[in-house]
Amino acid sequence: MTDLTKLSAADIAGLVANGDTSAVEVTRAHLDRIAAVDDQVHAFLHVDTEGALAAARSVDERRAAGEELGPLAGVPVAVKDVLTTKGVPTTVGSKILEGWRPPYDATIVQRLRAAGTVMLGKTNMDEFAMGSSTEYSAYGPTRNPWDLQRIPGGSGGGSAAALAAYEAPLSIGSDTGGSIRQPGAVTGTVGAKPTYGGTSRYGLVAFSSSLDTPGPCARTVLDAALLHQVIGGHDPRDSTSIPAPVPDVVGAAKLGASGDLTGVKLGVVTEFTGEGAEPGVMAAFRESVEALAKLGAEIVEISCPHFKYALPAYYLIAPSECSSNLARFDGVRFGLRTGDDGNRSLEEVMSLTREAGFGPEVKRRIMIGTYALSSGYYDAYYGQAQKVRTLITRDFNAAFEQVDALISPTTPFVAFPIGARTSDPYQMYLADLFTIPTNLYGGPAISVPCGLSEGLPVGLQVMAPTMADDRMYRVAAALESTVGTFTPPAL
Template identity: 65%
Template sequence: MTDWTRASAAQMIAAMKAGEVTSVELTQAHLDRIADVDGAVHAFLHVNGEEALEVARGVDAAREAGEDLPELAGVPIAVKDILVTQGMPTTAGSKILEGWEPPYDATVTRKLREARMPILGKTNMDEFAMGSSTEHSGYGPTHNPWDLERIPGGSGGGSSASIASWEAPLAIGSDTGGSIRQPASVTGTVGVKPTYGGVSRYGAIALASSLDQLGPCARTVEDAALLHEVMGGHDPMDATSLNEPVPSCVAAAREGREGDLTGVRVGVIKELSGEGYQAGVEQRFNESLEKLKGLGAEIVEVSCPSFEYALAAYYLILPSEASSNLAKFDSVRFGMRVEKGNVERTMGATRAEGFGDEVKRRIILGTYALSAGYYDAYYGSAQKVRTLIQRDFEAAFEKADVLVSPTTPTTPFKIGERIDDPLAMYLNDVATIPANLAGIPGMSLPSGIAPEDGLPTGFQILAPAHEDARMYRIGAALEKALAAEWGGTLSSQAPELEVAK
């Protein structure tokens, strides 16, 4: 009997069309897997089994009747709990929104429903997407399926862990400073941050509006491309949405699998390597460069000197925007309410009890950076650095078609290891943050297993704005070259989780 939880989304599509499996069977297999292993992984905050099976039954009936169906119809999916979902709780990983059921769907949620994809449930995340490890969730940490004592990345560790543990074939993530790509790296999966504005943010609970971007999580580049095309497109409900066609990501991924990268210039970012990078991470990165070279790509070195200041700029811009966006959770308009007499005391008590330590830390920092007398010195200066980073990217893309680096400096660290050291935690996003500051697309795909600890490493590909398809082509070519050594996806190399009795 085929274990359909181990199939790719593309394989599931083909099997359903051939009559080898039904959507109900696929959905039930993943719900059973969630029941078996999620007690150990804690990827999900809410499981949506009844509705998912209802959608699956509808897809099977439509297929039996010969109806034309969307390409991903019947393929189950998990959704990060930052997206509002009618009929399901949406908490953004925070106690302040515990039990809230939105009265409407986010644009991306609506598109998943229109694509007739059974939504398996909502995945765990750092509270309001503030974190690099999913240890800052109000509902407890998610565990990395490769080693349950280690973090699955953040803030979207629930989405990445659900894929790496075979609980879902696809998932939605959000990326403000690397929260799709960083979890993908440390769980051996694929994660993509589209060009800013390429996917609607309407209905995504905002962290930092100029940085946030929704994107696909998957186990293969082609699967990510299939989901990207469902998610993408102009949305009049989002003022930052790009009014342009969705990139041809699937065609680019399939072209890349042909393995010819002759004439492609791959730029290695000088500043994203060396001190602070784990030896095994750099080893697998350099081996991946050799694979690209063997496919015909030209490897060149590029310098982006302003990247030195990216982390500092990001951690002024993000808290500033977060302090503004989270002001609405005040016990009057949104969120829980802790009665303390008058409005001022009630508001203070509600936010004190409802927000976790990391959220409070960033709100305080952001409010300070925006305060009178400090705005120009901090927030204004950070925006000037942002412009310098954008100019560095423009100069680098004149020399190379894509830019590459390790996705994260290290493999996943142990849960609790950095929880009391915010700076060490923030440094984990040093390679992913520049793309968000510039609004360009980025992808992380597995580059192998670090020899010193047996844990996954990630390879990051960055492309110019609007050129998302370019990174899918190159990512798929590299993936195929590496998969020849692994005998499939890197996920297949992960140790098997103990099944609940």
């Protein structure tokens, strides 16, 4: 009998649509898989068994009634716990929202439900999406299915690990500085950051409002494109949403799968091929570049000189915006409240609540951001960082006048052991060294598996111009067609 958990989302949708299996059977198979392995992986914070089976039954009933189903109807999906889900706990990986059940769905969750996908539950993440390893979750770390002693990337490590452990065929992540792509790279899965504004932030608990971008995670490029098509598009409830249709990402993925990149010009980012990356990562990347050239792509080197300033600029802009966004978590309106015994002032209750509710990385970033925005320092720090952001955007624009897309390694290193970098925040921040520029620019980028180093996955990143998301899918699918997919050791 076919193991339904090992199939692609596209294959599962086809089986359900043809009546060869039921959505309930598919859902039960994945729930059973979660029950069997998630105590080792800890990809999920909450599994909504009853809700998932009810959604699956609805899909089966609609198919039996002859209704036309969407391209992903009956396919299970895991959702990063940064998106609000009506009646289902949303914690953002933090104690300050432990047990909170939102009264509404995020737009992306609404679109998932309308498309007939089956939400399995909420995945683990670094608290408030602040981290690069999913070790900063208040509920314990997620582990990489390739090696349970290693990190699955962050902040969306739960969403990536659920894919690699075959607990879900699809998942949703959010990308502020690389939190979809970096976990994809180190778990051997596909992670795509759409153009900023191409997917709705309504219902996404904010970290850094000018950077946060929800997006699709999958085991294949086509599956990621299918999910992107479902969740993308204009949302009038999001003031930053782009009033334009989603590019034909599915068509681009299918075109790329033919393995023909004739006429496509790719730029290798010079600044991302020097020092700073592990030799094994660079070796896998170079082999992939050669594979892309054999598929017909023209490869040229492109210098983006201001990319080297992206990391410090990001760690001023993102903490500044987080210090403003997280001010709402005060113990007064919702969530955790500590010290309210009738003998303390409001300020004391707020202070005690934040002390108990926020973890060390969140506190670190709030303090950095508050300092950067304070009187006398705003122009010197936050203002300067925004100027650097403009220079990085100019680098991208100049590059895209010469090439169709840019390529680089996704991360400088493979998954590192749990606990290896938590004592050195700077070393942790380096995990997003290659992904941050795209967030500052606002364009789309995707990570696709390109090889192994020391038996662990390596990802290749494809970056495209804003609203040219289809380009990255074509290149990623072409690479996948020749490199293949990667399967972790059995759990």
